[in-house]
Amino acid sequence: MARIAVTVDGTAREADVEPRTLLVHWLRDDLGLVGTPVGCDTSNCGSCTVMIDGRSAKSCSLLAVQADGTQITTIQGAANGEWHPVQVAFKDCHALQCGYCTPGMVVAAIDLLSENPDPSEAEIREGLRGNLCRCTGYHNIVKAVQQASELMKEAAK
């Protein structure tokens, strides 16, 4: 067992974890943060994407011990009092259907917009290629990211 200290969705957590435990399993099974789902076992689908120290990461591809000392935001912490503009835009643009990829997709989109506040369609598509969706064909996801970009620019004015 290894001792880790991680701030998850604003709450400081300390725990003893097996060194082999994946971050996503620690979040889901030990902390009960089941809003972050697991979609594959080869790091391809991105459903488990969370924010670690402000950058998106696939939580199935990290060990919990590697997250020691970091700040993690999951989909359950993405709204800070009110919904993040990406969440607002996803609903408004019908950018989700079954919703299983959505937590990872929203987090990846937040990261994308923090790096590039005004992305082109091609940049959005390239930026989200690590997150698979089987329902939407991505059309409305692209629209939602564009709308979120506008919302965030408005808010920054």
Add this chain to the structure above:
Amino acid sequence: MTATVEHVANIGRPLRRKEDARLLTGQTQWTDSIKLPGALHMTLVRSPVAHARITSVDKSAAEAMPNVVAVFTAADLGDLNARIPCVWPVTDDIVMPEFPVLAIDEVRHVGDVVAAVLATDAASAEDALEGVHVEYDTLPAVGDLEAALADGASLVHSSAGTNQCYTMNVPNGDYAAAKAASDVVVSRRFIQQRLIPSPMEPRAVAVSPMGTSGELTVWSATQIPHVLRVLLALSTGIPENRLRVIAPDVGGGFGAKLQLYREEILALVLANKLGRPVKWTETRSENMVATHHGRGQIQDIEIAATKDGILKGLKVTLTADMGAYLQIITPGIPLLGMFMYNGIYKMDAYDFSCTAVFTTKTPTDAYRGAGRPESTYAIERIMDELAAELGMDPLGLRRKNWITHEEFPYTTIAGLTYDTGNYEAATARALELFGYDELRAEQKRRRDSGDVVQLGIGVSTFTEMCGLAPSRTLGALKYVAGGWENCTIRVLPLGKVELVTGTSPHGQGHETAWSQIAADVIGVPVEDIEIIHGDTGRAPYGMDTYGSRSLAVGGQAILRAGEKVVEKAKLIAAHQMEANPDDLEFVDGAFRVKGDPERSTTIQAVAFEAFTAHNLPDGMEPTLSGESTVDPADFSFPHGTHLAAIEVDTETGKATVRKYVCVDDVGVQINPMIVEGQVHGGVAQGIGQALYEGAEYDDDGNLLTATLADYLIPSAADLPSFITDQTVTPSTTHPLGTKGVGEAGAIASTPAIINGVVDALRHLGVTDVTMPATPEAVWRTIVAAQSGAQA
């Protein structure tokens, strides 16, 4: 039945979804998120080989491992080792081999299950798999469909004495005569490659034996909680009234969760046997071999026409891959296509035959469209080939042969009666959005200049059938269930509403769309309606969600249940206001005495009166609710015109979708935003089949595309934005005029893409390209054509 929606306020509006709040904030309940105190975690020892005799199983090492509670083989399970039933024996002499939940003596595909491990935590259960030592005596893999049918072929099921599951021939009209009367006959062999449905949520099941009165509760990532309860009872012998099946939030299905799976049975019988909760969650790598696949057919297609391009006849000869066992409706999938090979066209004769074959591969079954994508692909591809043979424009050929809008209802050569359609209108709109003539001009310029990047235009004018199905029709097809749907609408004492539906959504937005329908029928706000679904304990009757049936059939039940509520409420309102019911009008949730606007009451007030029951008409039962079970009168037939502009790099073989236009006609739309989303997703899956996806096996029966790194479902970077529009030709078989939309995109888009690829390369001698049309496949096709190998 006539609709009594007097004042449409919500139907037809793109209301944002009720479901989204929980899905966007992670407040979800996926099956894998369910925690049951004391639950045992199940993992499965799966066959690493395609076909082998099991010579020994030594589980002692696993049993000695920490936290392992039990390991079960087929021998250990004995009578509890249930058989998975096939509920669609399509012919009288179909071969239906036993499909035991745990393999007995022999494994027949990679991923077949030899033993189940139960441990107190998931990691220990995973570790213990390595402690189960299975010795295999390898038998020959059976992969190639035609070789499997040859004399002396190795057998998947030796006791059957054959690899042929069934064979059938259904002649419609006199094909030989139609062919003799033709000037041109075009034949092609198309391969419908195996596809892996790949919903983003893998499967999972959790079972608690600790319900009230000994009830067993089964949570499953399934599309079919109601059907599943029946099948679980049927296969395990556990009485159905002791089973409660819940489909919580379900992350996509696409047919893959329209199934009774061995893991569901195992978790149930082991929880029941041990008296402890049992949970299993599929890994993605397991999903690729353990969840059923789709498609997997060889299509030999022959079409006959006059030199003027008038279709005379069509002959379809299928060889269909069943996989190693029959899942619940495996043999029926080709039949669902059988009715649609003639597409939207008129002809004198259509001969269909199908031979189904066992292989040592994962079983096949329904995948988005289930039979109709295959048939639509075949007819729309062969129409392009016929047009090329005749030197006609592909749309011109279609126009000559399609059913015109004046001809509906039209009974096709396959025996179905298409309710409505307007192929002319959808095509005209699609052409307008596409810029057909400009793109043809660009295509010519590129051809003339010998551009490295060639342009092709792919056409698909499709129809499909929704509303599976009138129960009598299903019975005639030997399907062992009905096609009805149920709804109960309860107006609660304080005026809020519960709508209980037998449909079971997994991404389709039923909570929103069903609220829109009910709101208009009973006159309450959308936000006052709670949709209850996916739980046999709370929604006891239903046939669930698949085949684009939920609105097509379930929508009728919602409407009728709502009408019953209004009918009863009207009698109560009339009694309260001392008026004749015939003198009341019902508008926006209010009953008003015609001509006397001062006298009115609301449906919510009536609900309270029905609750207190202090002053109801003599003999009327208290409470305000309506229930309806509707068996559909007939199918409905959405249609549309999809046009794709495909650029093909002739040096690399890479095909890129440059523009995609689709105009769909799904009848009256309840929520156009959801309709459009369904089309987008379907088109993307169809493009996946055309360009990216294929379950590849080696000669030894190993699945080579066994992870999402190898099986390429399209990413955002692989797809364009889509240009969508709709025409609206109301259905005449549905009182709301709606049809269905869940599968349309996936049915229509695959042939549009491949027709575009072939069209880009036809001047190079290319007449077909196999799917998926990867750069390598296309490049090899070009090279072969140029060397004269493909005439």
